[in-house]
Amino acid sequence: MGEQDPSDRLRGDQPKETKENGTGSFSQFSSSVRTMVRIRQKYLAMKKRRLEIAAVSSQSFVSSRSTTPKVFTFDNVYDPVTSNPASPRKRKKKKKGRVLYPSSSLRAKPTKESSRAKNCLYFLFIIVFLQIYNAIENLDDHVLKYDLEGLEKTVKREVFGQQEVTERLLGHLRDYLSTYVHNKPLVLSLHGPTGVGKSHVGRLLAQHFRSVVGDELVLQYFVLHHCPTDDDIPQCTKSLDSHVSEMVTQAEEAEKIPVFIFDEVEHMPRELLDTLRDLINSQNNNEYLNAIYILISNLGQEDITKFVLHNSSVSVSGRLSLSQELTPWLRSYLQRHHMLFLEAELLPFMLLEKSHVMDCFIDEMSREGFYPDRPHVERLAEELSYYIVGEQEFSHTGCRQVVAKVNLL
Structure with a gap:
């Protein structure tokens, strides 16, 4: 058997390579198709959205032309949300005026003035204090x-x-x-x-x-x-x-x-x-x-x-x-x-009790120069009459007869 021609080898080997790469080429084709479908869907959605925005802007422009003429601005064209009459307009907050303070070098410091009313008030306090102290x-x-x-x-x-x-x-x-x-x-x-x-x-x-x-x-x-x-x-x-x-x-x-x-x-x-x-x-x-x-x-x-x-x-x-x-x-x-x-x-x-009458005897005897002997005082007190209530004794005549009793000593 002789050697094969190289061209014949190339033709003989080509169907075999096609079979082996058939599966890979099909998967590449399906992924590209899916990509093209997604791109088309996005394009159609964007186109539809642009058409809707253009329709809304055209309606607002026509309605504004039908009313009294106004100064044209680009607010309605580029801001469809604010151009919609149904949407409420936002009120702009008024900016509060800023309070500007002068610098420390230019600030006018208040002059310290003496108050006559304060001095009079201090003087009044002193007078009232002296009067109260004098009264006490x-x-x-x-x-x-x-x-x-x-x-x-x-x-x-x-x-x-x-x-x-x-x-x-x-x-x-x-x-x-x-x-x-x-x-x-x-x-x-x-x-x-x-x-x-x-x-x-x-x-x-x-x-x-x-x-x-x-x-x-x-x-x-x-x-x-x-x-x-x-x-x-x-x-x-x-x-x-x-x-x-x-x-x-x-x-x-x-x-x-x-x-x-x-x-x-x-x-x-x-x-x-x-x-x-x-x-x-x-x-x-x-x-x-x-x-x-x-x-x-x-x-x-x-x-x-x-x-x-x-x-x-x-x-x-x-x-x-x-x-x-x-x-x-x-x-x-x-x-x-x-x-x-x-x-x-x-x-x-x-009423005076018996103990009080004895105190009267002791005081009177001391005045008259007698030694107030306790047993002697008790005997003199026993000679008087008393109201007896329980354990207490109240003198009928108090200390009235004490002087007479002491004078008889």
């Missing part, structure tokens, strides 16, 4: 002038068993004497049974105020001594009226407060009570408003005794309020006696 100092000086601290020490030392009523008495005096100008006089009415210390308190008050304001501004009036009979009543009323008027006038000139102490008020006739009430309620002159009236009596002593004995079972701390419980009833009783007591602050004195 004057109040303290006015109270110190009457030496109420000394009076308090004396009362606590010499009055036994009446702590509450003495504290109320000193409180009224302290409040009233803290100033000189008043709208009414101070009227204090001391009530209680015999021997509980009412008259003794009156004597201590008279002695103290005589030492601080003078004898001429203190009147200690004993009814049975100054007006003993009924025939002296007209003269007593005139004398009392003139004496009180003279004292208040003198006290007004000296800028002091006079003190009038009336003991044994239960024996005072009605004419004197009326005169005294007119003097207390006098509105003619201001000097009558600056005065202290102290009324001492045993009016209602029987009922006060019953009230204390009935409430004696109350503890010591509770007994301190007995005088406050007794005050409303005592006021209604005294109003029936005379209307003078309407103007008074009532200070009821309680």
